[in-house]
Amino acid sequence: MSVEAHEQFEQVLEAPRKRNLRRSLAWRFWRRFRTLEQAVAIRFSSSLTRRIVVLNLGGLVALLLGFLYLNQFREGLIDARVQSLQVQGEIIAAAVAASASVATDAITVDPEKLLQLIPGKGGAPDESRPSLEFSINPERIGPVLRRLVSPTRTRARIYDRDGYLLLDSRALSARGDILRLDLPPQNEDTGNWLDRIWAAMKRSFTYNELPLYEDIGMANGNTYPEVARALSNEAKSVVRMNARGETIVSVAVPIELLHTVGGALLLSTQGGDIDAIIASERWAIIRVFLVSAAIMLLLSLLLAGTIAGPMHRLAEAAERVRRGIKSRQEIPDFTNRSDEIGHLSGALRDMTRALYHRMDAIESFAADVAHELKNPLTSLRSAVETLPIARTEDAHKRLLAIIQHDVRRLDRLISDISDASRLDAELARADMEPVNLARIVGTVVEIANHVEQESARVMLDIAAPGPGEDARKNGFLILGHDSRLGQVLNNLIDNAKSFSQPGGSVRVSLRPAKAALANGTLADGFEVIVDDDGPGIPADAFERIFERFYTDRPNQGFGQNSGLGLSISRQIIEAHGGRIRGMNRIAAGADGAPRILGARFVVWIRAAR
Template sequence: FRSVRGALLLSTLGGDIDAILASERWGIIRIFLVSAGVMLLLSLLFAGTIAEPMRRLAEAAERVRRGVKSRQEIPDFSDRQDEIGHLSGALRDMTSALYNRIEAIEHFAADVAHELKNPLTSLRSAVETLPIARDDCARGRLLRVIQHDVGRLDRLISDISDASRLDAELARADMEIVDVSAVLQTVVGLAQEVGRGDGVEIALDVVGTAPFGDARRRWRIFGHDSRLAQVFDNLIDNARSFSAAGGRVQVTLRAERALGPGGQLLEGYEIVVDDDGPGIPADAFERIFERFYTDRPEQGFGQNSGLGLSISRQIVEAHNGRIRAMNRTKAEPEGVDRRRPGDVVLGARFVLWLPAAR
């Protein structure tokens, strides 16, 4: 039978409940305060290590845009191994390239002004003298001077126009697969057909049929075929102009590995253009690639603009290649980078290297 035997009463004091709630409340408050302190410290840390460098970089970029400060004012955070360091390095490189381009444009403008001033001065002198010429012979000489200077100005303006738009054209045009062997064969074939009556022989030798052991690659590179043809044509024409009557211009194409910017070995193709002319002066192996440099005393003053090799190097470097000049000598038939006493110069040699398409 069920029956009530007794009763159990459980109770607690109200103050204990309040104390427990207060304890929990203060625990939450302490966690909040600690979290807020940590967040504040992190904010200060981020402000000092991220926001402040970003602000300085933004201000420096704005100063460069306005032209207020020079490239040295870009903060250098390249010692940091994070995105800020990478951004700083990229901005400094971009600014350096920008100022280099501005300086190149200024130098080019100065060179153009100098080169145009010479024939203009001669032309002005001839025009001013023509009305007071005493006889037909003197007038004929002055007219020939005027004709010569006008022709020189026309060549200069054409080459300057080509050089000035070259960068933009190479940047806009998309590179495509180009068969270097086919381009060379076309250029050499045209040079053989369009003779000058000088009896200079132009020969092409393609060394090997399977570059780097892969017949499918077929001398392929990424580039602009028309601009590469311009380089090859300029080198062949240059070699031909320095060769004696009945001489020979030898063009050789072969596979060749070369060191890249990072020291890695890259596959590519080497084009060598040899002539049997007088060679290159020992101090001019690099100068011949400067704008408006020319050394053709036998052709007379003003016959060449001196921009051909400069444009050629510009095109080659846009294709991530390189070009250099040297002399062929009897002591070093493979070519040397400097003329040594006692060496017999057999002619000039231009060596062009282009990276292979991958």
């Protein structure tokens, strides 16, 4: 095989590989583009993201429009252009006046002495000199006008003393000769509809409304107010706008020689001169705006990602919690953030934990209620089934007594369960109000001593909260529900009396006390202490006594208590932000061994601020 054939063979084999490589690169680029497009679409699908982007970019757009509309550069540029044309016009007018010829041919002016003349005056002011008539020769002043006007890119027109056009710089040749051509039409072509729309937009961005500029052509120059003023020996400038939306600055100065006005010089800017400079400045502003908008868009997306993304995840998690009946959902943890998102995440997590805890409590309560109700029902059913087959009167009476006992127990259980089930809803609906804890304690103690006078007496001791304060009137103010707090005190006093011997005493004391909160700070509050002289609390039951349906009364008959009193009491106290605990009063016995004197329950409630 020759070398050329081998190279052709290699090219044939290489072509498919190159095509596959190009297809692979194109496919990778397409996949990346689609991934980016999907990411942007997902990001902008969030309403919060769109609002953040629109609001941020909206402020930037408003700032851009303000710059374009209120840009002082345009006004300063026009003022500078007017001053420049004023000076230029005075110089050209002086040159034209120096090139003019006196009508009597008795006076001639040397152009070399131009610099010695006062600009705009044509000579030294001397009121004693007579005013002379002079004429402006277009053929003579054409070369002078071209040399002075061409470098400035302005349009110069010379009118005689009657306002008729003598010379237009547009009609001058390169040598300054006057061209015999028709002047442009008076109404300039405004272009197609796109040009007209663009001209309307440019006119809308002008700082104020400018008069419309029209080219009068060969018409009398007195149509222009500045020319009329110049023929009256007074310089005048006017700013106009043509049909294309371009700014035209016109300055007219008198052509004066020896205090005689022989005509007027009208200098006008080209249509796009000033607007080109203004447009370049506005395009610079727009370029800065585009860069700022890109940065603002990126920052807005980053800000939205730190707000909308976590909010979306929190909303989805809350929705899963609402639908998650069989499984428990976890709220995303943003508590490491120190902003509102972190606070919201922590609040939702706490709310979810409280919700699940409440669900557990409801399930546990339902199970406990079913268990407690099942025991007397089982006993009641056995007694009822046995009653028809009882053979003796004594057995018949014992079965009736069991039935009555179980019915009373069921009635007590249902009443306590009903009260416990309504407790949460009642505490959540009712608003806490300032109440006097001393008055509640005193009322409960007084009622307890009058109801069961043959049982243990209740002694009350209230310590003064501070010097010069009336403890019973305004010294023990707390925020709470007086009826529920009275229920707690009544439960504790009844419980203490049930474990005390007839004729004994139950001691209730109220005193100020500080307690450490969960965050480690100390809070002012009050303690209510209830002491009895009973057998005390078993060593393993300091916490169990607050469980539902727990009871330990070996000296009393079975089923005399529902076991809900202390549980309800703890629930009420914790709803008030307080705490309750049980302990034993211990003293050294005769043999030195510790001896239980009785039980003590301590309730602490935070003082009202």
